[in-house]
Amino acid sequence: xxxxxxxxxxxxxxxxxxxxxxxxxxxxxxxxxxxxxxxxxxxxxxxxxxxxxxxxxxxxxxxxxxxxxxxxxxxxxxxxxxxxxxxxxxxxxxxxxxxxxxxxxxxxxxxxx
Amino acid sequence: xxxxxxxxxxxxxxxxxxxxxxxxxxxxxxxxxxxxxxxxxxxxxxxxxxxxxxxxxxxxxxxxxxxxxxxxxxxxxxxxxxxxxxxxxxxxxxxxxxxxxxxxxxxxxxxxxxxxxxxx
Numbered sequence: 001x002x003x004x005x006x007x008x009x010x011x012x013x014x015x016x017x018x019x020x021x022x023x024x025x026x027x028x029x030x031x032x033x034x035x036x037x038x039x040x041x042x043x044x045x046x047x048x049x050x051x052x053x054x055x056x057x058x059x060x061x062x063x064x065x066x067x068x069x070x071x072x073x074x075x076x077x078x079x080x081x082x083x084x085x086x087x088x089x090x091x092x093x094x095x096x097x098x099x100x101x102x103x104x105x106x107x108x109x110x111x112x113x
Numbered sequence: 114x115x116x117x118x119x120x121x122x123x124x125x126x127x128x129x130x131x132x133x134x135x136x137x138x139x140x141x142x143x144x145x146x147x148x149x150x151x152x153x154x155x156x157x158x159x160x161x162x163x164x165x166x167x168x169x170x171x172x173x174x175x176x177x178x179x180x181x182x183x184x185x186x187x188x189x190x191x192x193x194x195x196x197x198x199x200x201x202x203x204x205x206x207x208x209x210x211x212x213x214x215x216x217x218x219x220x221x222x223x224x225x226x227x228x229x230x231x232x233x
Contacts, residue, residue, distance in 0.1 A: 040219040049226055055219030093158055101174035102160040
């Protein structure tokens with residue numbers, strides 16, 4: 001199984017400041033057949049179901065604020081929040097879906113300082 | 114609007130089975146796989162498997178093979194997930210979520226979750 005490793009596991013943030021989370025996979029998530037990198041980011045706010053923030057490395061679903069962005073390649077990925085807002089608190093997970101079983105990172109807990 | 118409505122909380126004893134449901138609405142049911150993801154108390158997310166909505170074909174995580182069965186009923190747009198031989202470690206919130214059959218865009222909608230408690 002592909003192992004997903006996130007850092008840091010805890011991230012205190014200041015509203016208005018940028019923040020970033022790293023995710024590393026044990027195998028490349030790049031699919032040479034279609035040119036896509038199958039790495040998603042999810043946010044689980046307290047007491048809620050997870051919600052999709054970024055799919056296929058860098059695509060943002062409609063309704064997700066543009067302060068969220070995803071980047072990276074191969075086995076190293078980053079989620080960036082350009083200016084953190086109070087509503088961004090929760091646990092962020094990366095997930096690979098290039099190979100079954102799909103696997104998640106351990107999660108990064110983001111909280112306001 | 115897209116909704117995945119899950120069945121209510123369950124309390125089971127070790128060795129029993131549980132069958133959860135996930136009813137889809139607001140979109141074309143046959144066009145999306147349904148996935149199951151679980152989360153033990155205070156823990157991270159764990160992928161369990163998926164079911165094709167029309168064909169009923171399944172892919173399960175190796176960890177659950179032999180204990181999990183996912184089925185789909187197109188007449189009611191409902192997917193079921195049955196987990197057998199329950200043990201205390203199966204106590205978790207179980208979520209269903211969807212992804213496109215073609216042109217995958219990630220798990221874009223999730224159900225509200227069903228809490229399963231396993232205790233003697």
